[in-house]
Amino acid sequence: xxxxxxxxxxxxxxxxxxxxxxxxxxxxxxxxxxxxxxxxxxxxxxxxxxxxxxxxxxxxxxxxxxxxxxxxxxxxxx
Amino acid sequence: xxxxxxxxxxxxxxxxxxxxxxxxxxxxxxxxxxxxxxxxxxxxxxxxxxxxxxxxxxxxxxxxxxxxxxxxxxxxxxxxxxxxxxxxxxxxxxxxxxxxxxxxxxxxxxxxx
Amino acid sequence: xxxxxxxxxxxxxxxxxxxxxxxxxxxxxxxxxxxxxxxxxxxxxxxxxxxxxxxxxxxxxxxxxxxxxxxxxxxxxxxxxxxxxxxxxxxxxxxxxxxxxxxxxxxxxxxxxxxxxxxxxxxxxxxxxxxxxxxxxxxxxxxxxxxxxxxxxxxxxxxxxxxxxxxxxxxxxxxxxxxxxxxxxxxxxxxxxxxxxxxxxxxxxxxxxxxxxxxxxxxxxxxxxxxxxxxxxxxxxxxxxxxxxxxxxxxxxxxxxxxxxxxxxxxxxxxxxxxxxxxxxxxxxxxxxxxxxxxxxxxxxxxxxxxxxxxxxxxxxxxxxxxxxxxxxxxxxxxxxxxxxxxxxxxxxxxxxxxxxxxxxxxxxxxxxxxxxxxxxxxxxxxxxxxxxxxxxxxxxxxxxxxxxxxxxxxxxxxxxxxxxxxxxxxxxxxxxxxxxxxxxxxxxxxxxxxxxxxxxxxxxxxxxxxxxxxxxxxxxxxxxxxxxxxxxxxxxxxxxxxxxxxxxxxxxxxxxxxx
Numbered sequence: 286x287x288x289x290x291x292x293x294x295x296x297x298x299x300x301x302x303x304x305x306x307x308x309x310x311x312x313x314x315x316x317x318x319x320x321x322x323x324x325x326x327x328x329x330x331x332x333x334x335x336x337x338x339x340x341x342x343x344x345x346x347x348x349x350x351x352x353x354x355x356x357x358x359x360x361x362x363x
Numbered sequence: 364x365x366x367x368x369x370x371x372x373x374x375x376x377x378x379x380x381x382x383x384x385x386x387x388x389x390x391x392x393x394x395x396x397x398x399x400x401x402x403x404x405x406x407x408x409x410x411x412x413x414x415x416x417x418x419x420x421x422x423x424x425x426x427x428x429x430x431x432x433x434x435x436x437x438x439x440x441x442x443x444x445x446x447x448x449x450x451x452x453x454x455x456x457x458x459x460x461x462x463x464x465x466x467x468x469x470x471x472x473x474x475x476x
Numbered sequence: 477x478x479x480x481x482x483x484x485x486x487x488x489x490x491x492x493x494x495x496x497x498x499x500x501x502x503x504x505x506x507x508x509x510x511x512x513x514x515x516x517x518x519x520x521x522x523x524x525x526x527x528x529x530x531x532x533x534x535x536x537x538x539x540x541x542x543x544x545x546x547x548x549x550x551x552x553x554x555x556x557x558x559x560x561x562x563x564x565x566x567x568x569x570x571x572x573x574x575x576x577x578x579x580x581x582x583x584x585x586x587x588x589x590x591x592x593x594x595x596x597x598x599x600x601x602x603x604x605x606x607x608x609x610x611x612x613x614x615x616x617x618x619x620x621x622x623x624x625x626x627x628x629x630x631x632x633x634x635x636x637x638x639x640x641x642x643x644x645x646x647x648x649x650x651x652x653x654x655x656x657x658x659x660x661x662x663x664x665x666x667x668x669x670x671x672x673x674x675x676x677x678x679x680x681x682x683x684x685x686x687x688x689x690x691x692x693x694x695x696x697x698x699x700x701x702x703x704x705x706x707x708x709x710x711x712x713x714x715x716x717x718x719x720x721x722x723x724x725x726x727x728x729x730x731x732x733x734x735x736x737x738x739x740x741x742x743x744x745x746x747x748x749x750x751x752x753x754x755x756x757x758x759x760x761x762x763x764x765x766x767x768x769x770x771x772x773x774x775x776x777x778x779x780x781x782x783x784x785x786x787x788x789x790x791x792x793x794x795x796x797x798x799x800x801x802x803x804x805x806x807x808x809x810x811x812x813x814x815x816x817x818x819x820x821x822x823x824x825x826x827x828x829x830x831x832x833x834x835x836x837x838x839x840x841x842x843x844x845x846x847x848x849x850x851x852x853x854x855x856x857x858x859x860x861x862x863x864x865x866x867x868x869x870x871x872x873x874x875x876x877x878x879x880x881x882x883x884x885x886x887x888x889x890x891x892x893x894x895x896x897x898x899x900x901x902x903x904x905x906x907x908x909x910x911x912x913x914x915x916x917x918x919x920x921x922x923x924x925x926x927x928x929x930x931x932x933x934x935x936x937x938x939x940x941x942x943x944x945x946x947x948x949x950x951x952x953x954x955x956x957x958x959x960x961x962x963x964x965x966x967x968x969x970x971x972x973x974x975x976x977x978x979x980x981x982x983x984x985x986x987x988x989x990x991x992x
Contacts, residue, residue: 286367288366288367288371289367289371292371292372292375295375295379296375296378296379296382299379299382299383299402300382302398302402303382303383303385303386303390303395303398303399303402308392308394308395311394311395311398312394312398315398315401315402318402318405319405322405322409325372325409326409326412328366329366329372329412329413329416329429329430330416330429330430331412331430331434331435331438333435333439334408334412334430334435334438334439334442337439337442337443338405338408338442341442341443341445341446342401342405342442342445342446345446345449345450346401346445346446346449346450349449349450349453350394350397350398350449350453352453353394353453353456353457354394356457357457357460357466384661387657387661393653396657400657400660400661403661403664404660404664407664407667407668407671410668410671411667411670411671411674414671414672414674414675415671415674415675417675418674418675418678422678431678433622433674433679433680434671434674436622437622437625437670437671437674437680440622440625440626440629441625441667444629444633447633448633448636448656448660451633451636451637451656452653452656452657455640455643455649455652455653455656456653458640458643458649459646459649459650459653462645462646462649463646
């Protein structure tokens with residue numbers, strides 16, 4: 286039953302990612318959600334899917350989101 | 364480490380799907396829209412994996428989770444495509460910001476959903 | 477009813493396109509060094525010619541067995557067996573679509589050599605164009621949903637980036653973002669449908685799936701309808717069926733005209749192809765009654781898009797709405813086929829599919845021609861308003877004649893291709909012979925006349941009226957731009973005057989789809 290807690294935390298992170306006012310907080314919640322989902326995939330036995338989830342979502346997509354926000358913020362102040 | 368039934372995971376993926384679609388239809392920020400697309404993609408991937416597990420559970424009564432290789436391959440392809448779409452969408456967001464100096468979808472003149 | 481072939485023979489066109497696409501960055505670098513700005517365009521045209529030659533060679537070798545209704549299959553991993561090995565499946569319908577995709581792609585790449593000469597980043601443009609066509613050909617030859625989904629996303633991603641290619645203007649960015657969000661959601665809905673198929677049958681192969689859904693009972697039938705709806709909605713976003721069409725009238729005007737021709741002529745046809753494959757191949761129309769749904773959606777699509785098209789003043793936006801109208805006609809053909817087969821009227825089923833296939837062909841050629849000609853007007857006149865383009869066809873005679881022939885063909889004037897396809901569609905609808913189909917077909921007939929009205933209005937304004945103020949100084953476009961237009965125009969006339977070989981091909985494709 287330990288995985289129900291994981292599911293609950295993932296849903297919580299997803300809601301936070303959607304609802305947070307600050308974009309950086311929202312992206313951090315998205316990153317945490319991606320890591321939780323990767324753990325869930327690993328527990329399901331889909332090891333490769335879990336690795337790809339970590340590499341692409343938690344790695345690439347989150348970084349891209351942060352870079353985008355960073356670029357836009359810098360323009361706004363400048 | 365026994366997992367609960369695949370039905371719990373199917374329900375989980377439906378909740379994620381609802382969150383993603385809600386984000387897409389209600390949020391005005393373009394970056395939030397990209398996050399919504401990605402959450403929806405993750406939800407559909409999870410649905411595919413848990414449906415595959417449910418199928419294995421009904422035909423062979425294996426305890427514990429097991430996912431068939433075809434479903435896993437499709438999920439990997441879908442994850443990679445989701446990454447590509449996120450990169451493309453974010454480049455469009457940056458370009459849109461250059462033109463409008465805002466991320467608000469309502470300010471984009473002709474963009475009506 | 478399936479014979480094996482080597483995977484390299486079937487995938488030859490796709491591999492050629494992808495290799496040329498991958499070599500584009502190097503060619504772009506050489507182009508920059510040589511200061512010769514047409515190198516990438518010529519290389520892309522050579523790539524399309526290679527693909528066309530590969531396909532022609534494949535057809536020359538296997539046409540005798542394909543024409544008998546045999547499907548050629550080959551597997552990427554033959555040792556894994558049916559459910560796991562990624563499968564390629566080629567029948568007449570696939571080759572018909574693949575030939576259309578590569579042929580129109582070749583003409584559009586030739587057109588782009590001159591049309592895109594003032595843009596920068598042409599290596600990316602041609603790489604994406606080649607990948608787009610590779611994706612569509614892959615969708616056409618896919619033998620399971622895995623392959624179809626992979627190539628589908630290849631096609632989608634390259635078309636998103638092509639729509640927003642001119643990223644220094646606001647309109648392509650906005651339209652591209654809208655297209656990306658809607659079409660990605662559509663793909664995800666389709667993927668959900670595919671995963672439900674997988675849950676029931678444990679395979680994604682079309683043949684094995686059709687065996688699994690051959691004899692549906694109560695709950696399985698309901699399950700099948702749910703999957704059908706998901707697949708219809710998912711691929712219907714790209715096919716621009718009416719409740720999901722809102723990306724199209726923004727994306728088509730925003731894209732460069734060559735890409736509008738590509739989107740309108742081919743990409744939305746790939747959506748229709750995926751719907752036809754997913755429905756007719758897996759859910760046999762004798763067991764599932766989805767024809768009614770298709771016909772109702774077709775009538776709604778045509779009516780709504782017609783009304784919207786009548787209100788437009790922007791020539792590319794008008795043509796974009798008319799694409800949605802014609803998708804309605806194609807969907808009507810598919811729906812008639814499914815409905816008639818469900819009732820057991822075999823002849824109307826065949827006629828409906830023949831009409832749908834002929835309309836795919838005539839609309840792809842005709843609308844490709846119209847968008848290319850409109851692009852040629854727009855580059856010279858620097859405006860998209862039809863009243864400012866008044867009399868542009870007189871100033872640019874070749875483009876004007878091609879534009880007129882395209883408009884007449886789409887409005888269904890007799891000796892042209894559009895007449896043949898609309899004739900078959902309406903004949904199929906009336907030959908079912910019950911009240912529902914009679915009403916639906918009459919509505920389609922009214923819509924067809926209605927559509928002819930605004931095509932002829934466009935013809936009258938742009939070609940027949942004397943030259944307006946804005947077009948006094950116009951010169952004819954360069955021969956590289958005019959040549960594809962003339963080829964497409966001649967094709968329309970040939971198909972209109974002598975359609976019999978194509979009708980034979982369409983008939984064998986239709987019977988291959990309808991027979992189990």
